[in-house]
Amino acid sequence: MDACPFYLSTADLALDHYVAVTTEGESVGVKQLFTKDFNQKVQSANAKTNSRDEVVKYLKKQKGERLNCEVSTDIIEESTGYMVAKVTLKFENFTKTDLVTLERVGSGWKVSKSINSYK
Known part of the structure; x- marks a missing residue:
């Protein structure tokens, strides 16, 4: 089991936590989520690629900050060992699409890749 203070036992729980x-x-x-x-590709x-450490550092700085956007998630593909989901953040003037890959690691789930695009 993870050193995580909570247990991400399913892909859905891990995806919900990623969105939060x-x-x-x-x-x-x-830190335990990834x-x-x-890595994250933008x-x-x-075009830019961000490492795990860069993303974790950025997200920790954003602690307590809620984005002013409408969020929707769609599961694109799912199996016993991985999930691919599309997270759409609709802001007033643009939309961010985040394709997220989650993998089973041991008996829990983690995010392994994120690809962001903007419209």
Whole structure:
């Protein structure tokens, strides 16, 4: 079992916690939420890749900050060992789409990859 203060026993729980961390400023378990080799790709004119440490540091700084957006999640594919989900954040002037891959790690679930695009 993880050193996480709570147990992400299902992909749905891990996805819900990811959404809380990225949109609602939740900070509990941020480090434990991501696999060791997690990375985040940002698709834009200046395409960028962020490491696990960079993302964790950024999210910890956002503690308590709620994003002013409408959030929806769609499960694209799911199996016993992984899930791919689409998280859409609809802001007033733009939309952020986050394709998230979650993997079973031991008996729990973690986020292993995130690809962001903006419209």
